[in-house]
Amino acid sequence: MARIKDLRTYLDALDALGDLRTVDRLVDPDLEVGAIIRRSYETVAPAPLFTNIKDSAPGFRLLGAPGALSSAPGRPLARIALSLGLDSTASAREIVDALAEARTREPLQPVLVDSAPCKQNILLGEDASLARFPTPLLHEGDGGPYVNTWGTIVARTPDGSFTNWSIARIMMVDDTHMTGLVMHPQHIAQVWQQWADRGEPMPFALVQGGEPALPFISGMPLPDGVEEAGYLGALLGEPLELVQCETVDLQVPASAEIVIEGHLSVERTGVEGPMGEFAGYCPSETSMQPVYTIEAITHRDDPIWPTVVEGEPVDEYHTATGLTLAAEALTALRAANLPVTSAWEPFDGASHVLVVSVAADWRDKLPGLSTGDFAQRITDVIAAQRFEYVVPRIFVLDDDVDASDTGELMWALATRVHPTGRRIVREGKMLPLLSGYTPEERHAGRGPKVTYDALLPSDEEGRDPRSSFRFTFPQEVQQRVLEHWND
Template sequence: MAYLKDLREYLAALDELGDVRTIDRPVDPHLEVGAIIRRSYETQAPAPLFTNIEGTAPGYRLLGAPGALSSAPGRPLARIALSLGLAPDSTARQIIEALAAARTLEPIAPVLVETGPAKENVLLGADATLDRFPTPLLHDGDGGPYVNTWGTIIARTPDGSFTNWSIARIMMIDGKHMTGLVVHPQHIAYVWQQWADLGKPMPFALVQGGPPVLPFVSGMPLPDGVEESGFIGGLLGEPLELVQCETVDLQVPATAEIVIEGYLSPEKTGVEGPMGEYSGYRPNETSMQPVYTIEAITHRDQPIWPTVVEGEPVDEFHTATGLTLAAQALSDLRAAGLPVSTAWMPFEAASHMLIVSIAADWRDQLPDVGTEELTRRVHEVLSEQRYALLLPRIFVFDDDVDSANVGELMWAMATRVHPTGRRFIRHGLALPLVACYTPEERHAADGDHVTYDALLPAADQGREPRSSFRHIFPQEVQDRVLANWA
């Protein structure tokens, strides 16, 4: 399937599935927009497209839940699959496999074109303000309107050797200023730190509503030195088309709905937060962060601003960040020579656990290795990765468990995970937003990470067969039952 090159093609594809709902009535940007989007997640409703937000310029639109679970019957992952250039009925394993396989492909660098839809309107100076755009307060108690929840921040190191495309939350201060999280070891912090060490502001471009694939790859924990723009080209099989920014030396997708340009301060003078988060809680604390100053805004006619309202699963943090992290983990484990068939971060667990599935023939591939040693190797490989701070719990299961099936996964966790034993514990850096740690651990960004050996013994060592339709009846009996099921 050909990939969708802009947000409007994506919306047309969702419309064909009956998975987008236009809301033309006036809607209050103060919490009502956020509440509608939040409820759409929790009822797995069509994505809401708002066309009449109070205080917003006529024709300016906002799309909620752009990468959440789909309402299309039998196609729960359709929004994710379509965004990645896959068929809307793709399975969890097919999506993970496509992303992991792309890590082995040669990057395809983007190409610079003279102009594109992103340049239909150019706002400079005093006209470059957020005041005409949808800037809703998303959660009760948020520190302010969060204008970046699904957009990509583009930044380049001072020597020009590395360009990073990433997602980080950004809060509006006023029409010309914003502040947002710049946290190590994220690559945006790596780039910003180099500018801050020079005492210079960092040029940035913030892309809203680019190609649908963009937020998924921008949230993927790619290794140091790997640029998202080339990875996207390799994933899709053709280069992205970029246009030059107006006021900074950066390039952005030519089909973007909205591009905000400017500079990020070398000092941390902005009070950021709190914001309702992917863990399903709203932290109460703020932090000091750098300040974005807006120099220019370019946008399409009747622009569409995608918006995410994070909270209890399932929303875009769980589908995008969790899914792409699992794909990267799968790639890293395979690169280490381990017989891993897939990996998955269950959406319903708020991206707080990673499931690693081991191939059925792993004992043939590693004849002198037992379950404990294999689990230890998984534990050590993942502990060395940049994203290890996001993984408080890792479970290693046999591949007979469909980790994307919540009911099956819960059964396996209850029956295969020992209450106290068969686990490896590592103490180290932990993301403060991971909710399972104590307040003291979260303040110190330090905690335990556990990998559980939930592998079954070999057949000749007392392994018990599963007592289910799919596993305990001969195939010919299953076929006969299914043929006459109606």
């Protein structure tokens, strides 16, 4: 599959699949847009493209559900696969494998170009205002309109040694100011902290509507020191093209629809939130966060602004974060020489569950090791990763189960997880946005985590065969049944 280099080409690909729906009627950015996008997730409808948004400039457009599940028959992961340069028919395991395999390649560093379509309109000074752009109030109870839900924040350390591309929610304060989550241990917080320690505001660029792979990789929990730009080049097989910002010393993807430039304050003076979240609940708490001051905006003619409305699964938090975290987990487990075949964060688990699938011959490769010892080794590897704080539950399963098949996974967990035993409990840092914890644990950012050893016994220990069409009947019988099925 050829790489899709910009959002407009991506929309053409979705349209060809029947997975794009243009909404030309006038829509209100105050909750109506959010409600349409939210319902599109819950009915697995085509991605809505809004062309007539109240109080926005003529020609300005808004795209909902850009990386959610696809409505194309037989291609549920088409939006994800196309975004990452794969065929629209790619399976969950193929997508995770592609992401993990790219981590073993040398990064391909981006190249700088002189001009780009995102420079067609350059707004400076008083003209650099959000007033003409679609800034929707996404959920009832949100602290304000959210400017960023699917865009990439570009930031660089003061010494220039590390450039980070990340996603974090950003709320509109007024036409020239925003505030958003800057949470440790995320890389954006590490970069911001270095600037704050110097007493200097952090230069930033916020990219909206770049090539479709960009948000997925910006949300990937890459290790310290690994830059998203080089990894994305390795994944796609060619370097990205960047263009220089107008007012800050940063470079941004030339494929962008909109680029917002400015500085992030040293102090945490902005009241951020609340916002409907990926766990599927609408919290009521706010937090104090740094403030973004907008100093320039550049954009294409008739720009498109992608928007995500987080909530109950499945939306982009679950697809993007789940897939990329699973790939990073698989990379780490393979690097530890453990016989692991795949990893998966079930979308319906709201990014609260990691399933690790192990090879059928793992006992041959790790002779004398019990299932509990194997589960402990897997736990130790995951616990050493930067993303460990967002993994409250790990299930270790034999890979006869397709963990991306929700029905099959539920059956396996119900029948292979012991009610009280075979579990490894540990204590550690955790993301306060995770659900299921007490208020005290969330405020402290620490709580218990668990690994479930759901591995089956060996044949010698009395392992029962599966009772299903695929596992019970001889291949020749299965084939004969399938050949005559339509008869």
